[in-house]
Amino acid sequence: MxxxxxxxxxxxxxxxxxxxxxxxxxxxxxxxxxxxxxxxxxxxxxxxxxxxxxxxxxxxxxxxxxxxxxxxxxxxxxxxxxxxLPFATDEMISNAAKLMGRFTGDPSFINEYKYIRKTGDGETMQEESVTIEMKEEDRLAAVVASIDQEVSVVPRGAYIKNPLGGVRMNRSFEGLSIAECKDLSNFLHFREPQLENNKNALLSIDQSLNFLDSIEYDLPKGCWSLQFERGSGMVVLRSLIWFGLVSYHIPNTTKYGYFYCGTGERNNDLPFML
The missing domain is CATH 3.30.300 (GMP Synthetase; Chain A, domain 3)
Structure with missing residues (x-):
């Protein structure tokens, strides 16, 4: 926000x-x-x-x-x-995904994760204990980057891509209608596009507004909860993968945003809960 x-x-x-x-x-x-x-x-x-x-x-x-x-x-x-916050590398994000438990609130606290790594095949297979150590500040950076990558959401048309590839706020955006807010396809991931048709598309007038991936393709199906509040005065999207992530938009206005308020733990059990 x-x-x-x-x-x-x-x-x-x-x-x-x-x-x-x-x-x-x-x-x-x-x-x-x-x-x-x-x-x-x-x-x-x-x-x-x-x-x-x-x-x-x-x-x-x-x-x-x-x-x-x-x-x-x-x-x-x-x-x-x-x-x-430190820049979150792929290795940091991967290590943070293995850590369990709440954040302590101490940026210098060292989190540890131990697992058994197997090497070789058959009779030559060996097991060794591996310990991953990660400072809480680095884990925080990785969690923030993961949430941005997976569940940061904006309405369709709120941002525009110029011919040079830069992304700017769309000053012509007047908000989604109430009918448009009912469709998940009108809400987009605010990240670099991952779907091939968006990654490789030539920039056109239509593509300059629709260059981001829609959340309607997110897996597992049902990982988003869409509700209207205040009658039809505000639409709210809640992520069931990252509990605490709330995205909002007031129809027919330029008011939108998202906010995370949670423990920083991913709900990896969601496929078994749906």
């Missing part, structure tokens, strides 16, 4: 369990504009809150010229002082 109008957006998502104390909202409204100015960012968006045992992590995204590629993730535990 955008830092501007933060108090209004939090009110939109209060029914989904997104609650910030008056002190936290006041601190965020002071610190986020300073963060944007100090780092010379175009916009700053409050991404969410990862709940820890001893303390929580507040996450924000700083956005540069390209809305999709020029993004920096920062975190804070007091909503005032912000620290840059």
């Amino acid at each position: 955008d830092a501007e109008g933060l108090h209004v957006t939090v009110e939109y998502l209060s029914n989904s369990g997104v609650i910030l104390s008056p002190e936290q909202k006041a601190a965020l409204q002071i610190s986020l504009p300073i963060l944007r100015s100090d780092h010379k960012l175009k916009r700053v968006k409050l991404w969410g809150k990862v709940q820890g045992i001893k303390a929580d992590y507040f996450i924000a995204h700083g956005v540069g010229e390209d809305e999709l590629k020029d993004r920096k993730a920062v975190y804070s535990q007091d909503c005032l002082l912000w620290v840059l």
Whole structure:
């Protein structure tokens, strides 16, 4: 959610369990504009809150010229002082997916995961114990990157791709209609496209608006819950894979966004729950 109008957006998502104390909202409204100015960012968006045992992590995204590629993730535990998150590599994301349990709230805490690795075949097969160690700050960066990759959602047409390949906010976007909000195909993953027809398509007028992947193809089927709230005044999408991820859009307006408020644990049992 955008830092501007933060108090209004939090009110939109209060029914989904997104609650910030008056002190936290006041601190965020002071610190986020300073963060944007100090780092010379175009916009700053409050991404969410990862709940820890001893303390929580507040996450924000700083956005540069390209809305999709020029993004920096920062975190804070007091909503005032912000620290840059490390860049999440593929190895970090893979290791973080193996770790179990809650975040402690201590960025320097070392998480450990032990498993048995088998090498060779038949009589030559050997087993060895392998220990993966990962600092909680690195795990946090990997979880944020995984959530961005899997469940960050925006309405169709909210962003536009220019002929040079840059992604910008679409100033002509006027919002989805109520009828369009009922269809999952009108909500798109805000990430680099992965479907072949989007990755390799030549940029045209139509493709400049429809260059992102639709969530209607997400697996397993039923991993998204779509509901209308306030009558038909707001549509809310909740991820069942990453509990706590809430995406919202107010039909026929430019108001939309997403926010994560959870423990940072992926629901890998979802295929067996549906």
